[in-house]
Amino acid sequence: MKTRVLTGITTSGTPHLGNYVGAIRPAVAASRRSDVDAFYFMADYHALIKSNDPARIERSRLEIAATWLATGLDPKQVTFYRQSDIPELPELTWILTCITAKGQLNRAHAYKAAVDRNVANAEDADVGISAGLYMYPVLMAADILAFNADKVPVGRDQIQHIEMARDIAQRFNHIYGGAFFVLPEAQVEDQVAMLPGLDGRKMSKSYNNVIPLFAGGAKQLRAGIMGLVTDSRMPGEPKEPESTSLVTLYQAFSTFDETVAFAQALREGMSWGQAKQQLFERIETEVAPMRDRYEALMAHPVEMEDMLQQGAKKARLIATPLLESLREAVGLRSIAFPGAASQRVAAKKGKREVPRLISFRDDDGHFRFRLLAADGEELLLSVPLIDPKRAGQWQKRFATLGAAAGDLIVEGYGASFSVQGKRVASTPVQADAVARDAMLHRLRTTLDLLASYHVRQTNAADG
Ligand code: TRP
Numbered sequence: 001m002k003t004r005v006l007t008g009i010t011t012s013g014t015p016h017l018g019n020y021v022g023a024i025r026p027a028v029a030a031s032r033r034s035d036v037d038a039f040y041f042m043a044d045y046h047a048l049i050k051s052n053d054p055a056r057i058e059r060s061r062l063e064i065a066a067t068w069l070a071t072g073l074d075p076k077q078v079t080f081y082r083q084s085d086i087p088e089l090p091e092l093t094w095i096l097t098c099i100t101a102k103g104q105l106n107r108a109h110a111y112k113a114a115v116d117r118n119v120a121n122a123e124d125a126d127v128g129i130s131a132g133l134y135m136y137p138v139l140m141a142a143d144i145l146a147f148n149a150d151k152v153p154v155g156r157d158q159i160q161h162i163e164m165a166r167d168i169a170q171r172f173n174h175i176y177g178g179a180f181f182v183l184p185e186a187q188v189e190d191q192v193a194m195l196p197g198l199d200g201r202k203m204s205k206s207y208n209n210v211i212p213l214f215a216g217g218a219k220q221l222r223a224g225i226m227g228l229v230t231d232s233r234m235p236g237e238p239k240e241p242e243s244t245s246l247v248t249l250y251q252a253f254s255t256f257d258e259t260v261a262f263a264q265a266l267r268e269g270m271s272w273g274q275a276k277q278q279l280f281e282r283i284e285t286e287v288a289p290m291r292d293r294y295e296a297l298m299a300h301p302v303e304m305e306d307m308l309q310q311g312a313k314k315a316r317l318i319a320t321p322l323l324e325s326l327r328e329a330v331g332l333r334s335i336a337f338p339g340a341a342s343q344r345v346a347a348k349k350g351k352r353e354v355p356r357l358i359s360f361r362d363d364d365g366h367f368r369f370r371l372l373a374a375d376g377e378e379l380l381l382s383v384p385l386i387d388p389k390r391a392g393q394w395q396k397r398f399a400t401l402g403a404a405a406g407d408l409i410v411e412g413y414g415a416s417f418s419v420q421g422k423r424v425a426s427t428p429v430q431a432d433a434v435a436r437d438a439m440l441h442r443l444r445t446t447l448d449l450l451a452s453y454h455v456r457q458t459n460a461a462d463g
Pocket residue numbers: 006007008009010043046139140143144152153154158
């Protein structure tokens with residue numbers, strides 16, 4: 001079973017080496033593993049919290065999309081999308097907001113730091129703090145929980161947010177009495193989680209100490225590296241490798257032995273200029289081919305837009321049925337069809353009944369399957385199939401896509417379900433049109449519920 005790995009990158013800046021080493025590179029590597037189901041997205045709603053400059057947001061979304069693709073992300077293999085293309089995310093944010101303790105948000109590092117700054121400046125505590133900054137962790141929890149991610153690769157500064165997402169998920173599961181959400185775990189790369197910047201502090205846009213990954217080309221990369229802060233020891237003088245960020249940067253692009261040799265050369269008096277040149281060449285070897293791809297992508301924004309739309313579609317195949325079942329759980333249900341509520345009652349009676357697909361062989365030896373609602377009502381019966389594999393494929397399609405697996409076609413007082421024009425299953429025939437429509441509603445809800453359970457089971461099995 002695959003582990004679902006999800007991470008977002010805020011589209012408020014230009015990707016720098018720190019983003020690449022700390023987040024993008026490990027994420028792209030992880031996405032290639034056969035045991036990983038990767039969801040990577042551009043957190044452009046989060047970007048609005050940080051910046052009210054439309055041109056900057058637009059530019060950054062473009063640069064970041066091109067960066068992930070240029071660094072090797074394959075949109076066929078992973079689900080790659082923009083947060084703002086998924087309407088389920090703000091919807092889920094609200095649902096989660098209503099069960100999140102305000103006190104917990106008061107304790108979020110980023111918000112607290114902003115308040116502390118105000119207080120230290122003898123200002124009103126809330127000066128310049130938007131409600132968006134305050135709600136940041138809930139939006140982030142929605143990003144993660146909408147896809148029931150198991151693992152969330154992040155930098156250390158984000159660990160608290162993942163813990164809050166876990167907490168919110170737990171609270172929701174508890175209040176509404178079900179395993180709606182997987183509890184996500186933060187994944188921090190220990191080796192080089194934090195790349196130092198020009199001044200030795202963590203490379204971060206907010207410290208203004210970054211070296212851009214692609215922007216400005218090789219020239220800018222070299223200029224950045226030449227600008228790294230060092231002490232004033234002269235060529236030939238022994239140097240403390242730990243006194244600068246050069247070695248840490250070097251290590252991020254080299255093997256252990258190469259790094260040891262680099263540090264040793266410094267101890268033996270290699271000049272800072274030489275060391276920086278070596279460092280530049282080392283990084284450039286890795287970056288140059290990606291930069292070529294980046295430039296090609298930046299020249300074709302229409303193709304990238306298309307790719308992102310496809311990604312959003314793929315992502316919503318998961319988020320839409322999940323939100324459907326969450327709306328149902330919190331009581332935002334259709335008032336026209338009380339049948340849907342009875343299903344929930346059955347599910348709540350402690351029996352933990354869930355919708356099921358059941359395969360069997362009929363009297364003629366053909367393979368078939370049925371869909372049963374949580375209360376045991378039969379809602380679909382498949383056509384007879386000679387090939388059991390085929391039957392398995394169709395069941396899998398139902399279990400992963402829910403009602404989006406195909407089209408319901410009304411036939412008299414019943415209906416058939418077809419996939420790509422092929423009739424796959426039919427519903428029982430009801431007494432009249434009203435009963436039929438109520439049954440079709442139960443069918444759709446049941447299929448979506450089935451898909452949302454499937455998502456959880458897939459994840460739960462990975463543990
Ligand atoms: N807050 C993250 C950052 O600034 C970006 C982000 C938004 C994110 N939503 C997420 C990361 C969900 C992981 C999962 O780095």
